[in-house]
Amino acid sequence: MSPIFLSRIEQWLMTALDKNYNTRGTRSSPLSNERVLKFYSELDSILSQKILNVFYLPTLQFYSFEVTPDMTLLEFRDIIKRDIGIENIFCIFPTGHPKPVLSHTYRPIDFFVEEWQDYHNANNNPVMLYITEMQEDYKPPTPEIPFYIKKYLSAKDELPDWLLKFIEQSTHYLLSSEQRYLEAFVSGLRNTL
Known part of the structure; x- marks a missing residue:
């Protein structure tokens, strides 16, 4: 379960399991201080989000990013810079990714692979994208x-x-x-060759 999904489902559960039955499943509307039923729409939103799972090779860490159809590569790069702290990003598709090669015309949503969300399936890749930094010195x-x-x-x-x-x-x-982590790292190394 990705940290993004976990965070959103925790918030949804607090609304769904509110002790006060008058406010259970609702949230205050920012426009009019009335309570609006959000139970079903928030759950639909959570279940329809696209979480892109990324493995950063130099530190052997998994990251999860929510991608949307209107997100640009520049916005995605800025999110990676903010969360991982790298400037010169080099992206690698895993073997078997539906997109044959990286292209500057892609959007981050194009990196997302619906079928690979099930991590219990051993045939699925551990991530949808590998990232490394273009640098000369590597510090394990x-x-x-x-x-x-x-x-x-x-x-x-x-x-x-x-x-x-x-x-x-x-x-x-x-x-x-x-x-x-080791399996993701070895898989990422294979894809760089």
């Missing part, structure tokens, strides 16, 4: 190893069984979540 990201795993690795005394089990489960979770 520093691995983030949780404190308790570092402490376990440097422990001199034998640890209790419950703590070992906790560390084992945490390590398994850490490695399985990192595998998603």
Whole structure:
């Protein structure tokens, strides 16, 4: 679930589950302070949004951006500059993307692939667009190893069984979540060649 979708669905749930039955499912109209039913229209809006999933190769991070039919490439570039903090953007389509090559005539909505929204399908690409920065120096990201795993690795005394089990489960979770990043990175590298 993308952070954009999650944020909007949380707001919608607060409206839908309002304790006050007089205001439940409604919002105040900015024009006239009357309450207007927004329950269904907001849900339709949330479900119809197009979320473009992007993987930034230098930092191995996933990003999600809402794209609209009227958004321009310049606006999309400005959003990337703001959220990721890069100037010279180089975009790469994943293998199997419906668009054969990048073109300056495309709009960001053209990068979106409806069928690839299901991340549980192993046949789908992990993202709809890879991004890297055109730069000469590459600095690999520093691995983030949780404190308790570092402490376990440097422990001199034998640890209790419950703590070992906790560390084992945490390590398994850490490695399985990192595998998603590794697969996206390898896929992105393949597409750059």
